[in-house]
Amino acid sequence: MTTLAPSLPLLRIGPHTVQPPVVLAPMAGITNAPFRTLCREFSGGKGLFVSEMITTRALVERNEKTMQLIHFDASETPRSIQLYGVDPVTVGKAVRMIVDEDLADHIDLNFGCPVPKVTRKGGGSALPYKRPLLRAILREAVAEAGDLPVTIKMRKGIDDDHMTYLDAGRIAVEEGITAVALHGRTTAQHYGGTADWDAIARLKEHVPEIPVLGNGDIWSADDALRMMRETGCDGVVVGRGCLGRPWLFGDLVSAFEGTGERQAPALRQVADVMLRHATLLGEWIGDESRGVIDFRKHVAWYLKGFAVGSDMRRRLAVTSSLEELSGQLQELDLDQPWPDGADGPRGRTSGNNRVALPDGWLKDPYDCAGVGAEAELDTSGG
Numbered sequence: 301m302t303t304l305a306p307s308l309p310l311l312r313i314g315p316h317t318v319q320p321p322v323v324l325a326p327m328a329g330i331t332n333a334p335f336r337t338l339c340r341e342f343s344g345g346k347g348l349f350v351s352e353m354i355t356t357r358a359l360v361e362r363n364e365k366t367m368q369l370i371h372f373d374a375s376e377t378p379r380s381i382q383l384y385g386v387d388p389v390t391v392g393k394a395v396r397m398i399v400d401e402d403l404a405d406h407i408d409l410n411f412g413c414p415v416p417k418v419t420r421k422g423g424g425s426a427l428p429y430k431r432p433l434l435r436a437i438l439r440e441a442v443a444e445a446g447d448l449p450v451t452i453k454m455r456k457g458i459d460d461d462h463m464t465y466l467d468a469g470r471i472a473v474e475e476g477i478t479a480v481a482l483h484g485r486t487t488a489q490h491y492g493g494t495a496d497w498d499a500i501a502r503l504k505e506h507v508p509e510i511p512v513l514g515n516g517d518i519w520s521a522d523d524a525l526r527m528m529r530e531t532g533c534d535g536v537v538v539g540r541g542c543l544g545r546p547w548l549f550g551d552l553v554s555a556f557e558g559t560g561e562r563q564a565p566a567l568r569q570v571a572d573v574m575l576r577h578a579t580l581l582g583e584w585i586g587d588e589s590r591g592v593i594d595f596r597k598h599v600a601w602y603l604k605g606f607a608v609g610s611d612m613r614r615r616l617a618v619t620s621s622l623e624e625l626s627g628q629l630q631e632l633d634l635d636q637p638w639p640d641g642a643d644g645p646r647g648r649t650s651g652n653n654r655v656a657l658p659d660g661w662l663k664d665p666y667d668c669a670g671v672g673a674e675a676e677l678d679t680s681g682g
Contacts, residue, residue, distance in 0.1 A: 311511055311513075311534050311535040313348065313378075313406055313449050313451060313479055313511070314406065314447075314448070314449025314478050315447075315449070316348070316378045316405065316406060316449070318347060318348045319346065319556075320346060320347065320553055320557065321513075321528075321534060321535030321536065321556070322343075322347040322348070322535065322536055322538060322549065322552045322556070323347065323348045323349075323350060323481070323535060323536070323538070324336065324339055324347065324350055324537075324538060324539075324542065324549070325453075325515060325537045325538060325539035326350045326351060326352055326353050326382040326408070326410070326453070327352070327539055327540075328352055328353055329352065329597070330352070330543070331349070331350060331351060332351075332352055332369065332581075332584065333371060333373055333376075333584050334580035334581045334583075335546065335577070336349040336351075337373060337375075337580055338546035338573065338577055338580070339542065339546045340375070340549075342548075342549045342563075343550055343552070343553050344550075345375070346549075346553050347549060347552070347553070348406070349376070350380040350381070350382050350408055351369060351370065351380060351381045351382055352369050352382070353382050353383075353384045353410050353413065354366055354370060354381055354382060354383050354384065355383075355384050355676065356383050356384065356385030356390045356393070356394035357387075357390055357394075357676040359383070359394045359398075360390060360393045360394050360397060370403055370404070377405070378404075378406050379403070379404040379405045379406070380404060380405070380406040380407075380408065381398065381403065381404040381406070381407055381408070382407075382409070382410050382453070383395070383407060383408070383409055383410065383441075384410040384413065384418070384424070385423075385676060386421070386423045386427060386433070386437070387437075387676055388433075388436040388439070388440040390676060391409075391437050391440055391441050392440035392441065392443070392444045395407060395440075395444040395445050395448075395450075396444040398445075399445060399446050399448060404448070405448065406448065406451070407441065407445060407449070407450045407451070408450075408452065408453055408481075409437070409438070409441060409451070409452045409453070410424060410452075411424065411425060411427055411428050411434070411452055411453065411455075411468070412424065412453045412454050412481075412483050414455065414487045414489075414490050414655075416655075416656035417656075419487060419656050419657060420657060420658065421658065422657070422658050422661065423676075424487075425454065425455040425458065425486075425487040426458060426487065426655070426658075426661065428454055428457075428464040428465075429458055429462060429464050429661065429662070429665050430665060430666070430667075430668045431467055431468075431471065431665055432666055432668055433668040434468060434471055435471050435474075435475060438450075438452070438471065438472060438476075438477055439475050442475055442476040442477065449478035449479075450476070450477055450478060451479040451481065452477055452480050452481070453480075453482075453515070453537070454468055454480065454481070454483070455482070455485055455486055456482070456483075456484060456486050456496060458486060458487045458655055458657070459486050459487065459488040459653075459655060460486060463486075465482055465499060465503055466502070466503065466506050468480075469482075469503050469506055469507040469512075472507070473507050473509050473510055478510060478511075479510050479511040479512070479513060479534070480503070480507065480510065480511075480512055481512075481513035481514075481515055481537045482499065482500050482503050482512065482513070482514060482515060483495070483516050484496040484497055484498075484500055484514070484515070484516040485516055487655045488653050488655050489653075491647070491648040494517060495515075495516025496516075497514065497516070497517075497527055497530055497531050498531075500512065500514040500527070500531040500533050501531040501532055501533070504531060504534075511534035512533050512534055513533060513534060513535040513536060513537050514527045514528075514531055514533040514535075514536055514537065515536070515537035515539065518536055518539075518541050519541045519645055520541070520548075520551070520643045521548070521551035521552045521554065521555035521562060522555065523541070524536045524538070524552055524555065524556075525555055525556070536552075538552070539647075540645070540646055540647030540648065541646065543598070543601040543646050543647045544598055544600075544601025544604060544646065545602075545646075546573065547565065547573070550563055564637070564638035566634070566635060566636060566637050566638065567606050567635070567636040568634035568635065570602055570603075571629040571630075571632065571634060573602070574595075574598070574599070574602050574625075575622065575625060575626055575629065577595060578591055578592050578625055579591070579622060581594050581595050582622065588622055589621060592619055592620055592621055592622060592624075592625055593620055595625075596616075596617055596619065599613070599616045599617060600613070600617075601646055601647070603616075604639075604642050604646055605640070605641055605642035606636055606639055606642075607633065607636060608632060612628065612631065612632065615628055616628055616629075
């Protein structure tokens with residue numbers, strides 16, 4: 301097993317020490333309070349666990365769904381919210397609201413989302429191409445945040461011909477951002493190909509003043525250690541690697557603390573986690589059936605690599621009660637050991653070489669006239 305020296309520097313996000321330096325990436329429809337609870341339980345409360353993406357417009361307007369998404373369990377500390385916004389004024393109002401109402405302890409700004417409905421309006425990973433707009437948003441957020449640390453998550457750029465991450469990193473430093481996280485892919489790549497860890501190393505060299513976190517292709521605890529060693533980054537952000545595997549955060553804690561312990565649960569233990577996950581979702585939503593229905597998207601991730609017939613997979617995909625889910629799980633061969641290869645890639649892995657952008661977006665990185673209020677999504681999460 302790969303090990304890391306115990307002299308690893310602490311990761312500090314403003315007043316918060318994140319040890320080990322591991323962050324749960326915000327994922328729409330995934331990193332809600334129930335999933336964060338599971339990940340924290342396996343990590344022993346160590347690490348930083350970020351909410352789903354919260355739209356600044358929806359937050360300011362107190363959208364009902366958004367207000368539920370910003371709820372944190374009493375055991376969550378620090379409370380970490382990721383905001384999405386394209387209008388400096390609206391972003392500023394949302395940050396001020398978080399501060400005034402004590403809604404979070406840390407704010408992350410999303411400049412990494414590659415989803416077409418976001419980028420075609422100039423948001424997410426498209427926005428850093430407009431350098432003045434990026435600067436204006438960061439300046440407003442930091443000014444309104446007061447003592448709360450503000451970080452950003454971004455991609456390398458729109459495509460190989462329109463890289464933005466080095467400029468964006470320098471702007472972040474100049475505007476008082478506490479740390480930057482880089483997903484080593486372009487918008488055009490979506491989740492395809494291989495993450496460019498060399499870009500993470502280049503960003504670290506470019507902005508030595510603040511912590512740089514690496515994201516992309518961390519499927520195991522050993523991948524995280526290797527990224528730290530090869531790039532010199534200050535921490536790792538884990539996204540798709542923990543889908544159906546919240547215990548990965550236990551592995552990460554063990555790895556960074558220098559032990560060789562890695563979890564390889566048999567299907568019986570996996571089934572127990574599945575049932576708990578569905579239960580937590582029902583409690584959070586306030587409706588058991590809706591919780592089980594929301595859990596359906598997680599089933600294939602939890603069962604990846606296990607011998608489960610197609611008929612049973614279909615039945616699990618239409619469950620609508622905890623009793624039904626529990627009964628079907630009990631029909632499985634629960635003595636199956638953790639399957640070989642199940643630690644590999646999971647979630648979306650396909651690329652998308654076409655990037656949806658506003659008309660004329662790439663003509664001038666300093667012309668921000670194409671971004672309007674319609675780019676502010678009115679809903680949050682997935």
